[in-house]
Amino acid sequence: MTLFHKYWSLIFGLLLLSSCNHDEDVVPTPTPINDDVNVNANRKTFSEYSRLEMPKLHNGSDTILIHKSKDGLVNYITEWDYKRKTQRWSCYVLNSKFLESNTTRYYSDTNQYPDDEVISESLQWLDDPYYGNAYKLDHGHICPSADRLSSADVNYQTFYLTNMQPQFNAYNAGLWAKMESKVRSIAKQCDTLYICKGGTVDGGQWGGYNKIYRTLDNGLIVPRFFYMALLRVNNGNYTAMALWSDQVNNANDSGSNLGQYAITIDELEARTGIDFFCNLPDKTENEVEKTFVSTGSWGLY
DSSP: OOHHHHHHHHHHHHHHHHHHHHHHHTSOOOOOOSTTOOTTOOOOSSGGGGSTTOOOOOSSSEEEEEEEOTTSOEEEEEEEETTTTEEEEEEEEEOTTTTOOOSOOOOOSSOSSOOOTTSOGGGSOSSOTTSSSTTOEEEEESSOGGGOOSOHHHHHHTTSGGGEEEEEHHHHTTHHHHHHHHHHHHHHTSSEEEEEEEEOOSOOEETTEESEEEEOTTOOEEESEEEEEEEEEETTEEEEEEEEEETTTTTTOOOSOGGGGEEOHHHHHHHHOOOTTTTSOHHHHHHHHSOOOOSGGGTOO
């Protein structure tokens, strides 16, 4: 073989080798399968977005309001639609610290429902929208005052207008209050209870009814349905359940059988379009969201 042919044979071989190596580089590396895989977790823009009570953030005109106590603990978090001036949910935890009772319910003659201090005034209601209409709507706490009696500052924050949804008094003081009381009882029987609550503000229908009951002349959205998503942790074991109720048809229910309102988290996600407890590893999330075991295991009869 001449020197010329040897030279081109070498060049051809190197090109062939380079081509083969390139093909191997583009083969995708398999994703490792383990219990920590989580494809639907919130982006870690802020550390609080990774908390277990947080649902998947909505891709709309929303802002996330993180309320903290004076000592830096997260009190509760709200997703606030500042264009429609409505909250989609508030989420928080109940544990031994927050179950302490060290203060009384906040009351003011002049500022009972204050502006939220973590958001610009221009993105909130200029005037309280619950007044001056024919419906006599209650300021329905989503993170309840009774769940935040551990200190005066965390209780005060629950009265922000951004933590309210309009509820009829019979429902707010009746079935909704009984559900909230039951949630506190559940929390006392476990290590930590992660909670996400809200009303149906995104439209559509369920069960033959519009999920938005009314939109008042001033723009206030009145949900027809309200929900509570609960994730319970006890000795490292996770279980989950949701409560779903209609503030019109269920308004006068005595609350003696709360088990009839229990549904799985999977079902709640189908009704609301919200991905709850998305920060759990996928394997755990899938297991706990498909069943709530039994109403009796949650103290619901």
